[in-house]
Amino acid sequence: MRAHRWAAAVEPTDLGAVVHGPVVLARAPGIVAGLRCVFAHTDGLWLPFVLRAEGVQAEAATRQSFSGHLPLDETGPGTWSEPVVAIGVDGDEGFADASRSSGGGGEDSFDLDAGYWVDRVPSDGRLTVTVSWPQAGLPETRTDLVLSPWTAADVLPLL
Template sequence: MGTSVEMGAAEDGRYEQWARRSGPPDNEVPVVVPVSAVLGRGDGVAVVLAGVAAASNSFSLTIGVQLRQQPEDDDLPRQVTASGPVQGHLLLGLEDADGRRVSTVQHAGWPPQVEDTTLTMTGRGGGGGGRIYDQEYWVSPLPADGPLRVVVRWDARGVPETVTEVDGAAVAAAGRGAVELWPWEAAVEPDHEEDRGRRPTDGWFSQP
Protein backbone atom coordinates (compact mmCIF):
# COMPACT_ATOMS: atom_id res chain seq x y z
CA MET A 1 0.00 0.00 0.00
CA GLY A 2 2.85 2.38 0.89
CA THR A 3 4.44 1.90 -2.53
CA SER A 4 1.18 2.68 -4.32
CA VAL A 5 0.75 5.92 -2.39
CA GLU A 6 4.32 6.98 -3.11
CA MET A 7 3.98 6.23 -6.83
CA GLY A 8 0.69 8.11 -6.94
CA ALA A 9 2.26 11.16 -5.35
CA ALA A 10 5.13 11.02 -7.82
CA GLU A 11 2.73 10.83 -10.74
CA ASP A 12 0.79 13.79 -9.36
CA GLY A 13 4.03 15.76 -9.17
CA ARG A 14 4.93 14.93 -12.76
CA TYR A 15 1.43 15.86 -13.91
CA GLU A 16 1.59 19.22 -12.13
CA GLN A 17 5.02 19.91 -13.63
CA TRP A 18 3.78 18.98 -17.10
CA ALA A 19 0.65 21.10 -16.68
CA ARG A 20 2.75 24.17 -15.84
CA ARG A 21 4.89 23.68 -18.96
CA SER A 22 2.34 22.60 -21.57
CA GLY A 23 0.45 25.86 -21.90
CA PRO A 24 0.51 29.57 -21.10
CA PRO A 25 0.71 30.35 -17.38
CA ASP A 26 -2.74 31.36 -16.18
CA ASN A 27 -1.26 33.99 -13.87
CA GLU A 28 0.79 35.89 -16.48
CA VAL A 29 0.40 38.05 -19.56
CA PRO A 30 2.94 36.85 -22.17
CA VAL A 31 4.95 39.32 -24.24
CA VAL A 32 4.62 39.23 -28.04
CA VAL A 33 8.00 38.91 -29.75
CA PRO A 34 8.27 40.89 -33.03
CA VAL A 35 9.51 38.10 -35.26
CA SER A 36 8.16 36.44 -38.41
CA ALA A 37 9.75 34.32 -41.12
CA VAL A 38 9.08 32.01 -44.03
CA LEU A 39 10.16 28.62 -42.65
CA GLY A 40 9.78 26.57 -45.82
CA ARG A 41 8.27 26.63 -49.29
CA GLY A 42 6.96 24.17 -51.84
CA ASP A 43 5.04 24.50 -55.08
CA GLY A 44 2.18 26.84 -54.16
CA VAL A 45 2.58 26.42 -50.39
CA ALA A 46 4.50 28.28 -47.69
CA VAL A 47 5.06 27.40 -44.04
CA VAL A 48 5.56 30.54 -41.96
CA LEU A 49 6.34 31.57 -38.42
CA ALA A 50 3.22 33.60 -37.75
CA GLY A 51 3.73 34.53 -34.12
CA VAL A 52 5.85 34.17 -30.98
CA ALA A 53 4.87 35.10 -27.42
CA ALA A 54 6.96 34.55 -24.30
CA ALA A 55 6.08 33.99 -20.65
CA SER A 56 8.47 33.75 -17.71
CA ASN A 57 9.22 30.04 -18.19
CA SER A 58 7.98 29.17 -21.68
CA PHE A 59 6.92 30.52 -25.05
CA SER A 60 4.51 29.91 -27.92
CA LEU A 61 5.14 29.41 -31.62
CA THR A 62 2.31 29.82 -34.11
CA ILE A 63 3.03 27.99 -37.34
CA GLY A 64 1.03 29.16 -40.33
CA VAL A 65 0.38 27.49 -43.69
CA GLN A 66 -0.53 29.59 -46.72
CA LEU A 67 -1.61 28.08 -50.04
CA ARG A 68 -1.71 29.62 -53.46
CA GLN A 69 -4.82 27.66 -54.43
CA GLN A 70 -7.70 26.04 -52.57
CA PRO A 71 -6.70 22.47 -51.61
CA GLU A 72 -8.50 19.74 -53.53
CA ASP A 73 -8.57 17.34 -50.57
CA ASP A 74 -9.90 17.71 -47.03
CA ASP A 75 -6.84 16.17 -45.33
CA LEU A 76 -4.94 19.43 -44.92
CA PRO A 77 -6.11 20.29 -41.36
CA ARG A 78 -4.98 16.87 -40.11
CA GLN A 79 -1.63 17.23 -41.85
CA VAL A 80 -1.04 20.61 -40.21
CA THR A 81 -2.12 19.72 -36.67
CA ALA A 82 -1.13 16.04 -36.36
CA SER A 83 1.71 14.89 -34.12
CA GLY A 84 3.55 11.59 -33.90
CA PRO A 85 4.46 9.41 -36.89
CA VAL A 86 1.44 10.36 -39.02
CA GLN A 87 1.81 9.80 -42.74
CA GLY A 88 2.06 13.01 -44.73
CA HIS A 89 1.92 15.51 -41.87
CA LEU A 90 3.90 18.73 -41.48
CA LEU A 91 7.00 18.00 -39.40
CA LEU A 92 8.20 20.66 -36.96
CA GLY A 93 11.32 20.50 -34.84
CA LEU A 94 13.25 22.82 -32.55
CA GLU A 95 16.93 22.75 -31.61
CA ASP A 96 18.12 25.06 -28.86
CA ALA A 97 21.53 26.72 -28.90
CA ASP A 98 22.67 24.30 -26.17
CA GLY A 99 21.79 21.26 -28.30
CA ARG A 100 18.43 20.27 -26.78
CA ARG A 101 15.94 19.07 -29.39
CA VAL A 102 12.21 18.37 -29.61
CA SER A 103 9.85 17.65 -32.50
CA THR A 104 6.29 16.72 -33.40
CA VAL A 105 7.50 13.20 -34.21
CA GLN A 106 8.21 12.46 -30.57
CA HIS A 107 5.73 11.07 -28.05
CA ALA A 108 6.06 12.25 -24.44
CA GLY A 109 4.41 9.17 -22.90
CA TRP A 110 2.29 9.14 -19.77
CA PRO A 111 2.75 10.05 -17.03
CA PRO A 112 5.02 12.71 -18.53
CA GLN A 113 8.69 12.27 -17.73
CA VAL A 114 9.85 15.89 -17.79
CA GLU A 115 12.54 17.72 -15.88
CA ASP A 116 13.08 21.46 -15.72
CA THR A 117 15.88 21.19 -18.29
CA THR A 118 13.98 19.02 -20.80
CA LEU A 119 12.80 20.82 -23.94
CA THR A 120 9.09 20.13 -24.41
CA MET A 121 6.64 21.18 -27.12
CA THR A 122 2.87 20.76 -26.78
CA GLY A 123 0.31 21.34 -29.52
CA ARG A 124 -2.37 23.85 -28.61
CA GLY A 125 -5.27 25.23 -30.62
CA GLY A 126 -5.27 25.55 -34.38
CA GLY A 127 -7.55 25.79 -37.35
CA GLY A 128 -8.27 27.67 -40.51
CA GLY A 129 -9.86 27.05 -43.87
CA GLY A 130 -9.57 27.82 -47.53
CA ARG A 131 -5.96 28.77 -48.17
CA ILE A 132 -4.78 29.67 -44.64
CA TYR A 133 -4.24 27.38 -41.64
CA ASP A 134 -2.35 27.71 -38.37
CA GLN A 135 -1.30 25.67 -35.36
CA GLU A 136 0.06 26.90 -32.02
CA TYR A 137 2.71 25.08 -29.99
CA TRP A 138 3.78 25.86 -26.44
CA VAL A 139 7.47 25.29 -25.72
CA SER A 140 9.28 25.12 -22.38
CA PRO A 141 11.68 26.27 -21.04
CA LEU A 142 12.71 29.59 -22.58
CA PRO A 143 15.52 29.24 -25.13
CA ALA A 144 19.18 29.66 -24.29
CA ASP A 145 21.10 32.66 -25.58
CA GLY A 146 22.02 32.02 -29.18
CA PRO A 147 20.21 30.78 -32.28
CA LEU A 148 17.03 28.72 -31.85
CA ARG A 149 16.79 26.50 -34.93
CA VAL A 150 13.28 25.91 -36.30
CA VAL A 151 13.17 22.93 -38.68
CA VAL A 152 10.25 22.10 -40.98
CA ARG A 153 9.64 19.39 -43.55
CA TRP A 154 6.46 18.45 -45.39
CA ASP A 155 6.95 15.71 -47.94
CA ALA A 156 3.26 15.50 -48.85
CA ARG A 157 3.28 19.16 -49.98
CA GLY A 158 6.78 19.26 -51.47
CA VAL A 159 8.39 21.34 -48.72
CA PRO A 160 12.00 20.18 -48.26
CA GLU A 161 13.70 20.05 -44.90
CA THR A 162 14.54 23.67 -44.09
CA VAL A 163 16.25 25.25 -41.07
CA THR A 164 15.53 28.81 -39.92
CA GLU A 165 17.30 30.48 -37.01
CA VAL A 166 15.44 32.68 -34.51
CA ASP A 167 17.18 34.83 -31.89
CA GLY A 168 16.73 32.79 -28.73
CA ALA A 169 18.09 35.59 -26.55
CA ALA A 170 15.35 37.94 -27.78
CA VAL A 171 12.65 35.40 -26.91
CA ALA A 172 14.13 34.83 -23.43
CA ALA A 173 14.40 38.59 -22.83
CA ALA A 174 10.74 39.04 -23.78
CA GLY A 175 9.78 36.31 -21.32
CA ARG A 176 11.51 38.15 -18.51
CA GLY A 177 9.16 41.05 -19.22
CA ALA A 178 5.96 39.02 -18.85
CA VAL A 179 3.48 40.60 -16.45
CA GLU A 180 2.61 38.52 -13.39
CA LEU A 181 -1.01 39.11 -12.40
CA TRP A 182 -0.83 37.15 -9.14
CA PRO A 183 1.36 34.39 -7.64
CA TRP A 184 1.02 31.02 -9.33
CA GLU A 185 -1.02 28.39 -7.49
CA ALA A 186 -1.60 24.76 -8.37
CA ALA A 187 -5.03 24.06 -9.82
CA VAL A 188 -7.52 22.51 -7.41
CA GLU A 189 -8.48 19.05 -8.56
CA PRO A 190 -12.26 18.56 -8.89
CA ASP A 191 -13.93 16.53 -6.17
CA HIS A 192 -15.32 13.57 -8.07
CA GLU A 193 -17.23 12.53 -4.96
CA GLU A 194 -19.73 15.25 -5.85
CA ASP A 195 -20.80 13.16 -8.85
CA ARG A 196 -22.40 10.70 -6.45
CA GLY A 197 -25.12 13.21 -5.77
CA ARG A 198 -26.49 12.46 -9.23
CA ARG A 199 -27.08 8.79 -8.39
CA PRO A 200 -30.41 7.44 -7.21
CA THR A 201 -30.50 7.18 -3.44
CA ASP A 202 -31.73 3.56 -3.52
CA GLY A 203 -31.47 0.40 -5.64
CA TRP A 204 -28.61 -0.95 -7.79
CA PHE A 205 -27.60 2.40 -9.27
CA SER A 206 -27.14 3.93 -5.84
CA GLN A 207 -23.91 1.94 -5.43
CA PRO A 208 -20.60 3.35 -6.76
Protein backbone atom coordinates in the same frame (compact mmCIF):
# COMPACT_ATOMS: atom_id res chain seq x y z
CA MET B 1 22.05 16.87 -30.23
CA ARG B 2 19.74 15.13 -27.76
CA ALA B 3 16.32 13.89 -28.87
CA HIS B 4 13.39 15.61 -27.15
CA ARG B 5 9.61 15.80 -27.57
CA TRP B 6 8.02 19.23 -27.10
CA ALA B 7 4.63 18.32 -25.65
CA ALA B 8 1.44 20.27 -26.16
CA ALA B 9 0.54 22.50 -23.21
CA VAL B 10 -2.10 24.95 -22.13
CA GLU B 11 -1.48 28.41 -23.56
CA PRO B 12 0.14 30.83 -21.10
CA THR B 13 -2.18 33.08 -19.10
CA ASP B 14 -0.08 36.20 -19.66
CA LEU B 15 0.62 38.08 -22.89
CA GLY B 16 4.34 37.42 -22.86
CA ALA B 17 7.04 39.53 -24.47
CA VAL B 18 7.72 39.57 -28.21
CA VAL B 19 11.28 38.31 -28.72
CA HIS B 20 11.17 37.71 -32.47
CA GLY B 21 9.02 39.23 -35.18
CA PRO B 22 7.23 37.46 -38.03
CA VAL B 23 9.36 35.12 -40.11
CA VAL B 24 8.77 32.84 -43.10
CA LEU B 25 10.07 29.39 -42.17
CA ALA B 26 9.59 27.53 -45.45
CA ARG B 27 8.26 28.30 -48.90
CA ALA B 28 7.63 26.33 -52.07
CA PRO B 29 5.39 27.04 -55.06
CA GLY B 30 1.83 27.24 -53.74
CA ILE B 31 2.64 26.72 -50.05
CA VAL B 32 4.27 28.73 -47.27
CA ALA B 33 4.76 28.32 -43.50
CA GLY B 34 5.80 30.89 -40.94
CA LEU B 35 5.70 32.18 -37.40
CA ARG B 36 3.62 35.25 -36.59
CA CYS B 37 6.19 35.98 -33.86
CA VAL B 38 7.81 34.34 -30.84
CA PHE B 39 6.51 35.22 -27.38
CA ALA B 40 8.70 34.72 -24.31
CA HIS B 41 7.14 33.80 -20.99
CA THR B 42 8.87 33.19 -17.68
CA ASP B 43 8.64 29.41 -18.17
CA GLY B 44 8.91 29.00 -21.94
CA LEU B 45 8.17 30.23 -25.44
CA TRP B 46 4.88 30.41 -27.37
CA LEU B 47 5.11 30.06 -31.17
CA PRO B 48 2.00 30.99 -33.20
CA PHE B 49 2.46 29.06 -36.47
CA VAL B 50 0.65 29.66 -39.76
CA LEU B 51 0.59 27.69 -43.02
CA ARG B 52 -1.16 28.72 -46.23
CA ALA B 53 -1.52 26.82 -49.49
CA GLU B 54 -3.25 27.41 -52.80
CA GLY B 55 -3.91 25.45 -55.97
CA VAL B 56 -2.56 21.91 -56.17
CA GLN B 57 -0.82 22.27 -52.79
CA ALA B 58 -4.12 23.33 -51.16
CA GLU B 59 -5.85 20.29 -52.62
CA ALA B 60 -3.05 18.02 -51.34
CA ALA B 61 -3.07 19.66 -47.89
CA THR B 62 -6.84 19.31 -47.61
CA ARG B 63 -6.72 15.69 -48.71
CA GLN B 64 -3.89 14.92 -46.27
CA SER B 65 -5.57 16.70 -43.35
CA PHE B 66 -9.18 15.65 -43.68
CA SER B 67 -9.09 12.24 -45.33
CA GLY B 68 -10.12 10.38 -42.16
CA HIS B 69 -7.55 7.64 -42.63
CA LEU B 70 -4.60 6.41 -40.60
CA PRO B 71 -2.09 9.07 -39.48
CA LEU B 72 1.45 9.40 -40.75
CA ASP B 73 3.86 9.59 -37.83
CA GLU B 74 7.50 8.99 -37.08
CA THR B 75 6.87 5.24 -36.50
CA GLY B 76 5.73 4.48 -40.03
CA PRO B 77 3.65 5.43 -43.03
CA GLY B 78 -0.02 6.28 -42.88
CA THR B 79 -2.60 7.70 -45.23
CA TRP B 80 -2.91 11.24 -43.84
CA SER B 81 -0.37 13.71 -42.59
CA GLU B 82 0.14 17.19 -41.18
CA PRO B 83 3.01 19.65 -41.08
CA VAL B 84 5.97 18.36 -39.08
CA VAL B 85 7.53 20.95 -36.77
CA ALA B 86 10.74 20.31 -34.85
CA ILE B 87 12.24 22.69 -32.30
CA GLY B 88 15.83 22.97 -31.10
CA VAL B 89 16.80 24.63 -27.82
CA ASP B 90 20.12 24.32 -25.94
CA GLY B 91 21.14 21.09 -27.68
CA ASP B 92 17.75 19.39 -27.35
CA GLU B 93 15.90 18.95 -30.62
CA GLY B 94 12.73 17.09 -31.45
CA PHE B 95 9.20 17.06 -32.75
CA ALA B 96 6.71 19.55 -31.36
CA ASP B 97 3.05 18.76 -30.70
CA ALA B 98 0.63 21.58 -31.41
CA SER B 99 -1.11 22.91 -28.30
CA ARG B 100 -3.93 24.12 -30.50
CA SER B 101 -4.62 23.86 -34.19
CA SER B 102 -7.37 24.88 -36.57
CA GLY B 103 -7.47 24.52 -40.29
CA GLY B 104 -9.72 24.40 -43.25
CA GLY B 105 -9.62 24.32 -46.97
CA GLY B 106 -10.79 22.94 -50.22
CA GLU B 107 -9.66 22.72 -53.81
CA ASP B 108 -8.35 26.29 -54.05
CA SER B 109 -7.06 27.26 -50.60
CA PHE B 110 -5.92 25.77 -47.32
CA ASP B 111 -5.26 27.62 -44.06
CA LEU B 112 -3.77 26.24 -40.85
CA ASP B 113 -3.09 28.10 -37.62
CA ALA B 114 -1.39 26.30 -34.73
CA GLY B 115 0.38 27.15 -31.52
CA TYR B 116 3.48 25.42 -30.17
CA TRP B 117 4.75 25.58 -26.60
CA VAL B 118 8.46 25.25 -25.81
CA ASP B 119 8.78 24.54 -22.09
CA ARG B 120 12.11 26.28 -21.68
CA VAL B 121 13.78 29.56 -22.54
CA PRO B 122 17.04 29.10 -24.50
CA SER B 123 20.07 30.00 -22.39
CA ASP B 124 21.92 31.30 -25.47
CA GLY B 125 18.96 33.19 -26.98
CA ARG B 126 18.83 30.89 -30.02
CA LEU B 127 15.92 28.83 -31.29
CA THR B 128 15.92 26.43 -34.24
CA VAL B 129 12.66 25.65 -36.04
CA THR B 130 12.50 22.96 -38.72
CA VAL B 131 9.28 22.54 -40.69
CA SER B 132 8.22 20.19 -43.47
CA TRP B 133 5.16 18.71 -45.10
CA PRO B 134 6.39 16.87 -48.18
CA GLN B 135 2.97 15.29 -48.81
CA ALA B 136 1.62 18.82 -49.44
CA GLY B 137 4.70 20.06 -51.33
CA LEU B 138 6.63 21.78 -48.49
CA PRO B 139 10.25 20.60 -48.28
CA GLU B 140 12.10 20.37 -44.98
CA THR B 141 13.59 23.74 -44.10
CA ARG B 142 15.59 24.68 -41.01
CA THR B 143 15.56 28.24 -39.65
CA ASP B 144 17.84 29.52 -36.88
CA LEU B 145 16.37 32.42 -34.91
CA VAL B 146 18.21 34.79 -32.59
CA LEU B 147 15.79 36.02 -29.96
CA SER B 148 15.81 39.58 -28.63
CA PRO B 149 17.02 39.94 -25.04
CA TRP B 150 14.25 40.23 -22.46
CA THR B 151 13.62 39.90 -18.73
CA ALA B 152 10.69 38.62 -16.70
CA ALA B 153 9.68 42.26 -16.17
CA ASP B 154 9.02 42.51 -19.94
CA VAL B 155 6.28 39.84 -19.78
CA LEU B 156 2.88 41.56 -19.84
CA PRO B 157 0.29 40.13 -17.44
CA LEU B 158 -3.38 39.97 -18.36
CA LEU B 159 -4.62 40.72 -14.83
